Structure formats: structure tokens, C-alpha cells
Amino acid sequence: DIQLTQSPSFLSASVGDRVTITCRASQGISSYLAWYQQKPGKAPKLLIYAASTLQSGVPSRFSGSGSGTEFTLTISSLQSEDFATYYCQHLNSYPPYTFGQGTKLEIK
Amino acid sequence: EVQLVESGGGLVKPGGSLRLSCAAAGLTFSGHSMNWVRQAPGKGLEWVSSISSRSVYIYYADSVKGRFTISRDNAKNSLYLQMNSLRVEDTAVYYCARAYGDFNWFDPWGQGTLVTVSS
Numbered sequence: 001d002i003q004l005t006q007s008p009s010f011l012s013a014s015v016g017d018r019v020t021i022t023c024r025a026s027q028g029i030s031s032y033l034a035w036y037q038q039k040p041g042k043a044p045k046l047l048i049y050a051a052s053t054l055q056s057g058v059p060s061r062f063s064g065s066g067s068g069t070e071f072t073l074t075i076s077s078l079q080s081e082d083f084a085t086y087y088c089q090h091l092n093s094y095p096p097y098t099f100g101q102g103t104k105l106e107i108k
Numbered sequence: 109e110v111q112l113v114e115s116g117g118g119l120v121k122p123g124g125s126l127r128l129s130c131a132a133a134g135l136t137f138s139g140h141s142m143n144w145v146r147q148a149p150g151k152g153l154e155w156v157s158s159i160s161s162r163s164v165y166i167y168y169a170d171s172v173k174g175r176f177t178i179s180r181d182n183a184k185n186s187l188y189l190q191m192n193s194l195r196v197e198d199t200a201v202y203y204c205a206r207a208y209g210d211f212n213w214f215d216p217w218g219q220g221t222l223v224t225v226s227s
Contacts, residue, residue, distance in 0.1 A: 032211050034213040036214075038153075042219075043216075043217035043219055044203070045217070046214065049209060049213040049215075050209075050211070055215065089213070089214070091212055091213055092211060092212065093210075093211060093212065094165070095155060095167040095169075096167070096169060097155040097158070097214075098155070099152060099153040099155065100152075101152050102153070
């Protein structure tokens with residue numbers, strides 16, 4: 001099975017900062033990657049699919065890029081509501097659907 | 109509005125059983141594969157099980173294979189997870205999620221239901 005490793009696991013940043021989270025796959029997965037945001041006590045929310053396609057309703061300050069084994073989620077200018085935990089997920093036509101271990105984004 | 113609502117969580121002793129339900133609204137339930145994902149306290153997301161739109165294809169994570177059974181009733185727009193032989197390590201919030209698009213990204217998710225396995 002494909003493994004996904006996110007870095008960093010914890011990230012401290014300030015409102016207005018530009019932040020980047022990386023997700024590395026143990027083998028090439030083309031563009032079959034999604035990003036989710038999860039706030040405490042809430043369900044995950046889809047942000048990006050197919051590595052770079054922004055889900056409807058998601059602010060344009062979020063962007064995704066990459067293909068193969070290395071992917072990034074970038075928030076261009078952090079807002080207070082963006083402090084959350086972010087997960088990448090390997091997309092596929094069949095399971096298992098692997099998630100990264102998560103990146104917790106905290107206020108500096 | 110597309111909505112998924114889980115129910116059936118609670119406190120159960122090790123070795124016990126529990127059945128989770130997920131009620132869907134605002135979507136063509138019978139047209140989508142569905143999934144269960146869990147999250148242990150303070151931990152990350154773990155995919156648990158998937159079922160195709162007409163229940164032809166069913167998959168389980170190795171950690172639950174042989175103990176959990178996923179099913180659905182398209183007439184009732186409902187998804188189920190029968191959990192038997194529960195272990196302490198099954199303690200988690202369980203989410204249902206729709207698989208969507210060409211490569212099954214998960215959207216939307218339900219609000220989750222907490223399962224606690226403890227003596």
C-alpha cells in the first residue's frame with residue numbers, strides 16, 4: 001500500500017503569513033491526491049482534489065500543486081479561520097484510501 | 109443541501125457489538141460509493157470500510173476485517189456499520205463520507221459519532 005508522509009507535523013504561523021505543507025507519497029500517484037481541513041470537534045472538509053482543483057466554495061488563498069510523489073498545499077495569506085489540522089489523502093478508484101498523518105497549523 | 113448524519117455510537121465493553129447508521133439527504137444516495145472513516149482521540153484519520161453503490165464491491169481495512177460489516181439500504185438512503193468483537197483500540201469518532209468524482213475524494217462527511225470501548 002502507498003504511504004503518505006506530511007511535513008511538518010506541526011506548524012506555527014501568524015495571520016497574513018504564507019504557509020506550505022508538503023505531502024510525499026511512497027510511490028508515484030500521478031495527481032491522485034486530495035487535501036482536507038479539520039477543525040477541533042468537526043468533520044474534515046474537502047479543500048482540494050486531483051492535487052490542484054479547488055473544491056467549490058473554498059477560498060482562493062488555498063492552492064495545491066504537485067504530481068508523482070511530492071505535493072504541496074499552500075495558503076497564500078493566513079486568516080484566523082485557517083488554523084486547523086490538514087490531511088492529504090491518496091485518491092484511487094478502489095481502497096485502501098490512505099491519509100497522511102496530518103499537519104497541525106497553530107497560531108504563533 | 110447534501111447532508112450525512114451518523115448515529116448509534118456509545119459506550120460498549122470489549123468484545124461487545126454496536127451498529128452505526130448514517131442517514132443521507134440531498135443526494136442521489138444510490139449513485140455513490142460510501143465510506144466509513146474513524147479517528148481515535150487525538151489521532152489522525154483512518155479509512156475503515158467502503159461499499160459500492162449497489163453493494164457489489166465491499167472493502168475493509170485490515171484492522172477491522174472479519175469483525176466489522178458494512179452495508180447499505182438504498183431505499184432508505186442509509187449506510188450501516190455493524191461492529192462486532194470490539195476492542196479498546198476501536199475507540200474513535202466514526203464518520204461516514206460519500207466517495208465522489210472520478211477518483212473517489214470524500215465529500216461530504218457526516219458530523220461523526222463517538223464509539224467508546226471500555227470495561
